[in-house]
Amino acid sequence: MIDPDNPSELPTGPAEPLARAEIGLVTVSLVVGFVLLVVLALTLPKNPTQWQPPPKAGINPPK
Amino acid sequence: MLAFASFQRNRFVPKQLTQHGKATKLFPFPPYLDFSGMKTQSWKPEDLIALFLGLGIVGLALLSVWTYDLLGWSAGVKVWVDWTKIVTPIGPTWEMGQWASLSLTWAAWTSVAAVAIWFTRGKLGITPFFILGSLLAVVLLCWIMGHEGHLAATARDRTKLGLTNSLGLTGEAGYLVALALGLIVGNLFPQFVRRFDNILRADLWIKPAIVLVGGAVGVKALEQQALAATVLWRGLAAIIEAYLIYWALIYLLARVVFRFSREWAVPLASGISICGVSAAIATGAAIRAKPMVAVVVSSLVVIFSVFELLILPWLAHSLLPNEPMVAAAWMGLAVKTDGAAIAAGAVVESLYDPGKGSLLVATTTTIKVFIDLFIGIWCLVLALLWEKYFPTERTIGEGQSGKVRWTEVWERFPKFLLGYFFAFGLMIALGLFLPERMKGFKQAADEMDLWRKLFFAAAFFCLGVGANFRILAAAGLGRLTMVYLVGIFGIILWIALGISWIFFHGVPATLPNLVGLP
Numbered sequence: 079m080i081d082p083d084n085p086s087e088l089p090t091g092p093a094e095p096l097a098r099a100e101i102g103l104v105t106v107s108l109v110v111g112f113v114l115l116v117v118l119a120l121t122l123p124k125n126p127t128q129w130q131p132p133p134k135a136g137i138n139p140p141k
Numbered sequence: 142m143l144a145f146a147s148f149q150r151n152r153f154v155p156k157q158l159t160q161h162g163k164a165t166k167l168f169p170f171p172p173y174l175d176f177s178g179m180k181t182q183s184w185k186p187e188d189l190i191a192l193f194l195g196l197g198i199v200g201l202a203l204l205s206v207w208t209y210d211l212l213g214w215s216a217g218v219k220v221w222v223d224w225t226k227i228v229t230p231i232g233p234t235w236e237m238g239q240w241a242s243l244s245l246t247w248a249a250w251t252s253v254a255a256v257a258i259w260f261t262r263g264k265l266g267i268t269p270f271f272i273l274g275s276l277l278a279v280v281l282l283c284w285i286m287g288h289e290g291h292l293a294a295t296a297r298d299r300t301k302l303g304l305t306n307s308l309g310l311t312g313e314a315g316y317l318v319a320l321a322l323g324l325i326v327g328n329l330f331p332q333f334v335r336r337f338d339n340i341l342r343a344d345l346w347i348k349p350a351i352v353l354v355g356g357a358v359g360v361k362a363l364e365q366q367a368l369a370a371t372v373l374w375r376g377l378a379a380i381i382e383a384y385l386i387y388w389a390l391i392y393l394l395a396r397v398v399f400r401f402s403r404e405w406a407v408p409l410a411s412g413i414s415i416c417g418v419s420a421a422i423a424t425g426a427a428i429r430a431k432p433m434v435a436v437v438v439s440s441l442v443v444i445f446s447v448f449e450l451l452i453l454p455w456l457a458h459s460l461l462p463n464e465p466m467v468a469a470a471w472m473g474l475a476v477k478t479d480g481a482a483i484a485a486g487a488v489v490e491s492l493y494d495p496g497k498g499s500l501l502v503a504t505t506t507t508i509k510v511f512i513d514l515f516i517g518i519w520c521l522v523l524a525l526l527w528e529k530y531f532p533t534e535r536t537i538g539e540g541q542s543g544k545v546r547w548t549e550v551w552e553r554f555p556k557f558l559l560g561y562f563f564a565f566g567l568m569i570a571l572g573l574f575l576p577e578r579m580k581g582f583k584q585a586a587d588e589m590d591l592w593r594k595l596f597f598a599a600a601f602f603c604l605g606v607g608a609n610f611r612i613l614a615a616a617g618l619g620r621l622t623m624v625y626l627v628g629i630f631g632i633i634l635w636i637a638l639g640i641s642w643i644f645f646h647g648v649p650a651t652l653p654n655l656v657g658l659p
Binding site for chain 2: 104111115119
C-alpha cells in the first residue's frame with residue numbers, strides 16, 4: 079500500500095510493457111474515434127449565419 | 142487492499158488516506174475533491190441536493206410564466222459607478238430598495254446553502270454557519286465589485302454611465318475577483334480551509350448551476366430551435382473526442398513515454414482527458430486502483446484547471462477574435478473539471494460580450510455535460526477489460542464484489558445531470574404548449590441566469606480555495622506533472638482547437654432575433 083506521507087512511494091520505477099489488450103483498446107479507440115468524427119463532420123449541416131463581433135471594447139472608447 | 146468507509150465529518154474519505162482521522166500533510170484533500178465516486182452508490186447526497194436546489198429554482202422561476210414572480214426580489218447587480226445604484230430586483234413587479242433586495246438574496250442563499258450542507262455533510266454548528274454566511278456575503282461583494290464601471294463597462298455602457306475609460310470586462314469580472322480572493326485564502330490560510338472544508342466546496346455550487354443552465358438552454362432552444370439543435374448535435378463530437386481520442390493518446394503517453402503502471406495511467410488518462418476529478422476517481426475505482434492514485438491525480442487536476450482558467454479564455458480570444466462559439470467549445474473540450482470549464486466559458490462570454498441571448502456559456506456547459514454523461518459507460522468498459530485481461534490488478538475492497546456489475550453504469554452516472562435534461566425538456570415542453578407566454582419564459586430564464594451567475598461566483602471562490610499550489614512541491618510529483626503538462630498543452634489543447642473549429646466555426650453566438658439588443 080502507498081503511504082501518502084512517504085513521497086518516495088509515488089510512482090517512480092519503470093512499469094511493465096504494454097500488453098496486447100492495452101494496444102487493442104488504444105488502437106480501436108483511435109480508429110473508431112477518428113472515423114466517427116469524420117462521419118459527423120461530413121454529415122452535420124453547416125450553419126450559414128456568420129457571427130458579427132460587437133463594437134470593440136477596449137480601454138479607449140471608439141470615437 | 143482497499144479499506145473504504147471512513148467518514149470524516151460525514152465526508153467520505155478512504156481510510157488509508159487519513160492519519161488518526163485527519164488529512165495528511167502531503168495531500169490536504171482540497172475541498173473540491175469528492176471522494177464519493179470511489180464507492181458505487183445510486184444516489185449521492187451531493188447529486189440529490191443539486192437536483193433539489195437547481196430544479197427548485199427552475200420551478201420558482203417558471204411561475205413567472207403564470208405571472209407569479211416569486212423570485213423577482215433576487216438582486217440583479219448592474220454595472221455601476223454610483224454605489225446607490227448597484228442593485229435592482231430582477232422582477233419588474235417587485236418594488237424594493239437595493240439593500241432590501243441584496244439582504245433578501247443573501248439571507249435566502251445562506252439558508253438554502255446551510256440546508257444543502259446539512260443534508261450532504263451533516264449538521265452545521267454556529268461557527269461554520271457564521272463562516273458560511275460570511276463566505277456568501279464576500280462572494281456577493283466580489284460579484285458587486287466585478288460590476289464596478291471602470292472594470293466592467295463595455296463600449297455600449299460607457300456613454301450611459303458617463304465614463305471615458307474602462308477595461309470592458311463586463312460584470313463577469315466578478316468571477317475573477319472571487320477567484321483571486323479564493324487563491325489568496327487557499328494558499329495563505331490552509332488551516333482555515335481544512336477546518337471549513339465542508340463549506341468551501343465548488344461542487345456544491347457548480348452542480349445546481351449546471352441544472353440551471355439546462356433550463357436557460359431550454360428557453361433559448363424555444364426562441365431559436367435550429368441553432369439550439371446545432372449546438373446539441375455538435376456536443377456529440379465532444380464525447381467521441383474525449384473518450385476515444387484524448388483518453389487513448391494520454392494513456393499511451395503515460396504508459397509508453399513516462400512508463401507509468403496501468404494503475405496510474407488509467408486515472409491519469411481519465412483525469413486529463415475526460416472531465417478531471419470525477420473521471421479520475423471513478424475510473425480509478427473501476428479498475429480498483431489504490432485510492433491514493435486517484436487523489437494525487439485529482440489534486441493535480443484541480444491545480445492545473447486554475448492555470449487553464451487563467452490562461453485559455455484570453456488565448457482563445459486573441460487567437461479567435463471572430464469565432465466565439467469555437468472559443469466556447471474549446472473551453473468545454475480543453476479545460477478539465479466541470480467547474481473550471483464552465484467558469485472558462487463564462488470568462489469567454491465576458492471577453493466576447495455578444496450581448497443578450499448569448500449561447501457561449503450554454504455551449505461550454507452542453508459540451509461538458511455530454512462528456513460527463515458517459516463516465517459510467519467508460520468505467521464499465523475499463524472494468525470489464527481489466528477483469529478479463531488483468532484480473533490480479535483489480536484488488537477488492539471491504540464489502541465489494543470483484544465481479545463487474547452492469548448496474549455500475551447507473552451507479553456511477555452523475556445524477557445531477559438528470560436535472561439539466563429535465564429542466565431543458567420542461568422548458569421545451571411548456572414553451573411549445575404555451576407559445577403565447579414567451580415573455581414569462583424569458584423572465585424565468587433571466588431569474589435562473591441570475592442565480593446561476595451567483596453560484597458560479599461562489600464556485601470560482603471555492604476553486605481558488607481548492608488550488609493549494611504547495612502540492613506541486615511534493616517530491617515524486619515531477620513525472621506526473623510532466624504527463625499533465627505534455628498531455629494538456631502538447632496534445633489536448635490543439636486537437637480540441639482543431640475539432641472545435643471544424644464543428645463550431647461560423648455558428649452564431651447569439652440567438653438571431655436578439656442580436657443587437659443590449
